[in-house]
Amino acid sequence: MRIPLARKLILTLSGAASVVAVAAAAPRMPATPLGAESTASLDQQVVPDQARFGVLTESGVHNFYFTRAVFSGRRAWSTDYPQADWWIASVLSRLTLIDVAQSENAVRLDDPALRHFPFVYAVEVGRMRLRGEEVEGLRNYLLAGGFLAVDDFWGEYEWQSFEREMARVLPEHEIVEVPLDHEIFRTFYEIDQIIQVPVVGRGVSGGPTHEKGGITPHFRGIFDDSGRLMVAINYNTDLGDAWEWAEEPLYPLTYSTYAYQVGANMMIYAMTR
């Protein structure tokens, strides 16, 4: 019995070694207290009234800008912002050859500048309440070739809410389960199972990983007419928290490893398909 356990431990450690090494090498980011809702000091009113938040004034110097979608909906878009964004940018620039801008970059869905960033990340999409301009902006963005990755929403209520909003954006496209043999799971890392990544508090405490009734994690998607994934939906899981808390000693490596792997695969997929 001792040998299989040791082997399991070694495999787990070696599988995540690169992420740990990179995380350790990454610059220390200003962190919020453990378990607290990590939000930026940005306005979180229903309708973001500022033209831009952390959006960069120049967009072409780097090949990739980890871009956060700013959208209408109370206390929604800025969860884990900007720490998660800094971490994923930092780690990815070490794990891959992607030339990632080391800065947060939050852009409103109705801002024409969004079109300079063909990858956008949105969280708490269960609380999304899009205005008409945002619906149009996101729709045109996706149809022009943009890629949307969503994360961190749980349970049936939030799902239905998100589904309703996406039906406004892409009424002609349905949301489907992305099978594990899809190429997005092989683009950079081999991913052979969907893991439920808990919020940091639950991850550290070792308690149940689910919340709001979202027991089973899903990787769903919306495909365009040519069969290319244009919206990647991480449901009943919270990749962003795992990115943000990867350096927390008590946070299980399995979650942050998986979260970074999915993150890398989504980005390289978005840059090649």
Add this chain to the structure above:
Amino acid sequence: MALGIWEFLFKYPPLVYEKGRLVFATPLPGWLLGLALLLAAVAAWSYLRRGRDLGRTDRTGLLVLRGALLALLILLLLRPTLQVPVAVDQENYLGILIDDSRSMLVADDGTTTRADELIRQLDTDLLETLAERFRLRIFRFSSDANRVEDVGEMTFTGGQTRIGRALEQARSELAGVPVAGMVVITDGADQSEADLNASLLQARTTSLPIYTVGVGREEFQRDVEIRRVSSPRSVLRGTSMMVDLAISQTGYAGRTVPLTVEDEGRVVNAQDVELPMDGTPATVRVHFTANEPGWRRFTFRVPLQDGELVAENNQRETLIQVREGPQKILYFEGEPRFEVKFMRRAVADDPELQLVVLQRTAENKFLRLDVDSGEELVDGFPVRREELFSYKALVLGSVEASFFSRDQLQMIVDFVSERGGSVLFLGGKRSFTEGGYAGTAIESLLPVELEPEPDPGYYREMKVTPTRAGRTHAALQLDSDPELSLAQWDSLPALSTFNRLTRLKPGATALLTGSGPGVSDGQLVLASQRFGRGLSLALPVQDSWIWQMHADIPLEDQTHETFWRQILRWLVNEVPTQLSVSASAEPAPIHHPVELHAELRDSAFQRINDAVVSAAIEAPDGSETELPLRWSSSRDGEYLASFLPAAGGIHRILLTAERDGEQVAAGTLALDAAEDDGEFFGAQMRAPLLRRVAEETGGRFYPLSDIGRLAEDVQYSGSGITRVESYDLWDMPFVFLLVVGLIGAEWAFRRKRGLP
């Protein structure tokens, strides 16, 4: 008229004076001439002595007039005579070559054809007169000369006028017999200048004069002619082609005429063309798309205009190979970036392009997309020639030179120079100077000069503008209407670059340039050059995807797709295959041998000499013949065969090369065999050419209306068997007029001056 006056005054035609030698044939003894001189001296003394009573003017005037008269009389006493070599009657042969080509059926005046006019002129007693002096040998000629007994055997159906070749054949028929000269009666629509020059050289060395008679007008009063069509030889199906036509005309300046393009009879483009000034060719650009695969005959046609004399030169045909099936392009990208995604999307729906992507995602980690098999590129960028050379084109993204081994760098150069592939260098932080390519084998391949040092801080946004060459380049047309295309270029959002490149290689062409705040003057955005057998392009931008994603670009806009499809199609359009074949004449004249010339290479594109190469030729009627090709032995990989098209139409030729019983390569060619219509292009009588032929060989040029003078002139050719004839000059009417004139002048002078 002038000639008649000349002959009245001087008794003989100018040619006699030109060919003759002046001698003095006086029968008078020397003492008599001495006496005459003495008399002259006495006369002069007499004037001088009496001059005491005369003024200086009178004395000089009388002395000049009387002296001139006396000198003339002494000259006449010397009996000036012209000695001219004249052909001995019936001892010499005279070759008469009459143009039997179809251009002789042109009616220059709209009613009478050149052939009819010629027959009419010959039906006078010209031939009889010539026959009295020479043994005539009459040939009809077009591309060859054939002996005929009578001008009634002329058919005027020949395909090509080859004066040089015809002269050679006539000379060989008359070898060994005395020949007074050759007479060539033609419109001069000669298509083979090289043959002619060789023949003229031969004629000069053997002192054989050639007399040329020009039939037809030097300029048509009313004609439209498509003089030239410049089209690609081979394109991918669906390629939007841009073909240049040179059109000239006389009599219709400023008129707008329709120009149609037909693909095997189906109209694929029609546009109006405004005809240029008389005699000034204008270039007309036509756009059309080749949608049907195979060898296609495209016809460019302007309808016959009212009053136009020659219909045949209103159209031109060209054969273009329209290829189908995916052409493989390898795109190696050194760092993940959105260019890959959007370039793939741009050509995803193009069935003729297969963009295989090798994306480096991390150090020594690669993502392969659209490969044919699990083995393809499994070890990363190819290390064997066979593997790299299986692609038609290579796109190199942002990848540093140090990634490649020295052999791989050289292999990329060979890919272009030897294999004939195309390479496109994209901009990026790891490209060009910034990628460390200065001093590598790749540097010579680039169409741009690298900067001596990298400039890591150089990042500029720039507006992209086509250069003059770019505005007319087929790959850069964003719309079939050139004006709309330019407007579209003008409306595009700016792109950016990390690579300061402003200097072109000698021989390279700048097609797109960039401008904007801080952008170096002459910043190149797209440059191209031929390199060996292939093509090299530089596109030092890294975010052309902006033309797809930018908020100002409507979703339905196809600019980005069009740009990349056309650029990638350009890369592969004319890349040679392992076995390429061409013909010595296209279109090939019927019944004349055509040389087939093939070049064979193995999969590494090394030339092969030991293969069995054969051609299966399918004639227009469907019959097939096999034709072996032999290695030329003078050049590696070169195989030759001679082929004789027996009928008009497209001959489809399939070449196969086998080695050790296995096929190593195949190639195709479509050869159009036809009665050449080249006769009707530039069908105006070419007097300068005919005049040159005559002058270089000692003959003369005559318009057809002056052909009557030929009979007399030829006898003074000086060639063949001649006898010397002497022609007295003392009894010329001119001499008599001169004597009378001098006497009259003295009388008038004396009268005026009041002298006795």
